[in-house]
Amino acid sequence: MKIKVLKDGPYIVEGGVPLYREEMVSYKMIIPQSWKKVEKFETKETYALCRCGLSRNKPFCDGSHREGFDGEETADIEIKDEEIKIFEGQDLDLLDIKHLCASARFCLKGKGIWDMIKESSSKEKYEEIMQIVSNCPSGRLVLKDKNGNYIEPTLEKEISILEDNLKGVSSAIWVKGGIAIESSKGYTYQIRNRVTLCRCGKSKNKPFCDGTHLKINFKDENYYKGK
Template identity: 35%
Template sequence: MAKGELQPNGPIQVQGAILKDFSGQKMTERTDYALCRCGHSSDKPFCDGTHAKIGFDDTRQRELRRGIENYVGAQITIHDHRYLCAHYGACRLKGVFEPRKRPWIDPDGTQDVNAVIDVIEDCPSGALTYSIDGNHVTDWHDEPEVRVQEEGPLHFRGSISLEDEQGSAVLLVSREHYTLCRCGASKHKPFCDGTHKKRWGWSKDGEKGSS
């Protein structure tokens, strides 16, 4: 079984998962490796031990304040867990996902349920999931893999268990996909909170410095 183990104030040790760049190309033939979480390795995405030299601290600066919020519609219920959100920017669908409105999600904003599902399944962090006819759908990837976003976080897919150094499972909505910080500055460690956009100047559209 594929596994990711968070080392205290250090890297994440991955076992049994393919490592790919964001386009899907293999970055190594190895399936066991240590990935940098401090953001300062000279061998990114791999750890080179720099975390110990700079005194990297993986303590969360913000604790979980609320759980899942449910937006119930006639055909689909959308579940949102803000704490896990990596601000990837996939949730773009007029009438359904409107970040500047409150509430920002309207599951009845379109009759095209498949379009809503496509947007949710493009969310890499696990913050967005959905239910249809009482069935909560949280998983949709098969092959265990880690995708490295250029100047961005680590996207885990395909049921890679996430554990702390004591071997305890980390609380997730979906154990099948989630997004971890690798810039070292997220306030929601080990999860990405979008801080890399300010630190590394990354955007979903590939333009440095845009939001």
């Protein structure tokens, strides 16, 4: 299973990767609490996902990128140590890679995950922290125990088209379970458990999402039709 980024074109998904649509769930319609799968797409062994934001058959490519999409990839191949800020807690440490943020906002619950990590990790608090970090689709937030071991959720290899229904916009493409992403330039990006790919076409960190979909009010017309 892998994803190929085509120059100024779509993402080509190979290996029969399951494709879903997920919405945010919130009880107060402010800060999201979880993700919910609401649709499973029918796909072939290989399929193409739009990354220009122009397709009229979202989330799939329909060739609209040929109208002049600049898909130049600007993201680094690997995350640099100096890009990681560490917040030390009593029992857990939180690694924050801010430039990967996809603006999903789970981290803003309560006083925010950055203050929460400082508290003693009772079983209940540990589970709450794990849930918040695991719902961060971009992998901006990662946990480490005091022995230096990474704590990551177990995710199946699959892709989800995310909808920020709380803000009324369409969000990123969530790639789960360590699927390799191959650049149009021939190299493979650092393989990670959770990453988000841009699908509005406007990210400044292509191919990865940087939250620009919120600023430009990006919408998947097929999803929002009739809502």
